[in-house]
Amino acid sequence: MNLQWQGHEEIAAPKERVWAFINDPGSVANCVPDLVEANVVDTHHVDAVVKVGVGPVRGNFKLKIELDPQADGSRMNLKISGGGFGSVVDLVAGADVKAAGDASTVLDWSGSATMRGPIASIAGRVIDAQAQRVISTTFANVKARCSS
């Protein structure tokens, strides 16, 4: 099962603060809803355990998150891979990061994910809605923490 998303987010914080926040793997991981634990491996990698509940498929996913920032600070690429209870998720995403005035930042982002295993077959009909909930919650958390 292949899923694709894209979106536009405005964060009420200067670009430098947003850029610094999304370059911190621990901060990014802690914005993911239903996080069980996060272990920062290095400046670009974090291993996370996330509770997943999609339809009848419920359990913990072990995920490897890799941040790949462009040196000029204009774009952040992201890879997430892992899974659990016989399911696998591979996600690739990227966000163009632009300043919108002195106190605001815009993220134009897109992502695609490949799902395999019961999460695709059993939960396939509801996974897209669930994934969009995770994405929106994650961005809400990023906004809140960058703005505070």
Add this chain to the structure above:
Amino acid sequence: MSTTEVPTNGRHAMGLPMKRKEDARFIAGKGRYVDDIVLPNMLYLAIVHSPYPHAKIVKIDKTAALAVPGVKAVITADDLAGVNLAWIPTFHGYDKQMVLAVGKVLYQYQEVAAVVATSREAAADGVELVDVEYEPLEPVVDPFVAKTDKTLVREDRENKTNHIYHWEVGKRAETDAALAGSEVKIKERVYFQRCHPAPLEPCGCVADMNPATGTLTLYMTSQAPHAHRTVISLVTGIPEDKIHVISPDIGGGFGNKVPIYAGYVCSAVASIVTGVPVKWIETRTENLTTTGFARDYHMDVEIGATKEGKVTALKVTTVADHGAFDAAADPTKYPAGMFGICTGSYDFPIAFTELDAYFTNKAPGGVAYRCSFRVTEASYAIERGMDFLALKLGQDPAEVRLRNFVRKDQFPYATPLGFVYDSGDYHTTLNKALDIIGYKELRKEQAEKRARGELMGIGISTFTEVVGAGPSKHFDIMGIKMFDSAEIRIHPTGSGIVRAGTKSQGQGHETTWAQIVAEELGLDPLNLMVEEGDTDTAPYGLGTYASRSTPVAGAALAMAARRVREKARKIAAHVLEAPEADVEWIDYKFQVKGVPSKTITMKEIAFAAYTNPGPNEPGLEATYYYDPPNLTFPYGAYIAVVEIDKETGYTHVRRFLAIDDCGTVINPMIVEGQIHGGLTEGYAIAFMQEIAYDENGNNLQPNFTEYLIPTSLETPKWETSSTCNPSPHHPIGAKGVGESPNVGSPAAFVNAVMDALSPLGIKHIDMPLTRDKVWRAMEAAKTP
């Protein structure tokens, strides 16, 4: 009639609607299935499955799993390689298959490792903690893409191609010429989707190695216990006398319990290594995703005809999706099974069919799901084809069929694709169906409804099956000839035990086998105990699948009973003090010729066999191994009447009539039950079921929330009737019936739906005809 009642006059057993003897224990919850077997010190086995459809295995880390309290072992392909069991031969021996994944996984849910533990829970916990690192590879899930060989499924094979084999039968050039010269031609592609037998009880086993005796006892869900024992011996090197296969009560098989699966092998290895019993019971998801599927044939059907509607030629070209291994359950010399039956009930002057099979990253299989080796696919192709032809000709599909049937006087009838049909009267059977259903009135009603814009359809399927493999000169499984066997022992008091090499999975053998023997010997069927499924006691047989039990083992039973009767004649002659030549079998007892007062019953002879045999060898028993001279050819005429809701696409099956001709009927009530069950499965295939994969190789129907089973709410009301043309070469004239309704009904349903939709210009929709597919087709038809 209750199970305690004796059939009419206590002797005439054949053809009576005896209630099933076995149901007394099933209704009381006293059936004994594999999962009911609990042995001392038993361990439990659970399996790790791949989430990927195609991936290299980088490493398997057992450490965390082995740390789970109760986990005793984690088995991988490397461990199996140590005992030469990493690979085993497939059903017909042309390919080999991994037991556990060797180096890479080839389909989603493939077995990767097995965890053995002291409880099911510990085994399941261990499964979660076996850490398998994969390197994903591009999957190929479409056989038409597999044809390109861009992605290779099986790098282990010498031939670096996804193409498995090409098979053909008939005369290609003459058929092509006949088609080219035909006044009317149709060529259409129909797909018989991948579906699954989904028996109520999934597969399982208890492997019990006795270190003291060196005997491996396998309690397993086996439709063919003897064949499995031989295969296990050949593959493992364990002497066959040290392998004891017991197949207890089985909750449905439908072909699914013919192949050897990873759980069986791993349990046996685990028991041999640990010296204690090991149980493996499959989950529903494991059953649907890893065990033998059925069908998955893409068929191009070409029919030529005169403009009057007389067929001139048939050509069927098929692409078969076999999944990751060539594990199709077909006899050795018939890689596409009996697909040559695709000429159906029709008198084609010439025909040709060919098939190419391909590997894909899907579960392997191709089992004979309630049909005799690809007969359902062939039947569907020709029955859809005849409706396409009727549509092209603008003629009634019943008329087209009646015009082209093989006539009664043509039997035995040699088809252009090599079969010799034994007996039949297709015209009578279809005409009976048309009369019962009220065909003319239904067509009139349909015309009126069409005038009002309503969608009503009538679908006909007049199939011919081929069952009873088989003549051993043609049919074998891995070299083992497909005969079957029976053994009868009559006790001194006139009761007895009947054993056969078959194995009932719900067919009612305990009743029908007793009826056959009772009929031949004039005994009470209620006092004939039938035993199957234990290789230490039953005579060697090839098992129950492909509607072969009655055509082969049923014949063996009748012949063994006749041997008993001949022995009994000698004892009767002694007791009646008459020459053997003067002793006749009349009215279910022996009588001295011309002296009606001098008679003796079989029950009396049984006592004499042990107390007063005279010059004869004591005892009264016989064994018979029956090698049929030909296959049998049951047939039927099915008619479905449907109405379709234009707003939702919902199809209501208003009526369904099945007229079956299975030759001599042993027990009409059991036959009716078989037909009801098969029609219900046929309905599910036509309207509800498909094992589909997405573009990433995800199996989308891994449980019963997605792979739907019809309940009493969905199941239509079945109307049944019969005609009877006995098989001339079968000792009692029986042909087999259990699979006919599954073979014949899908085409009747689809033909009915397409007939309903024809005013909209819709010619074909592939099964399953779910309401959303029908609705989408209707919406698409609105677009100019």
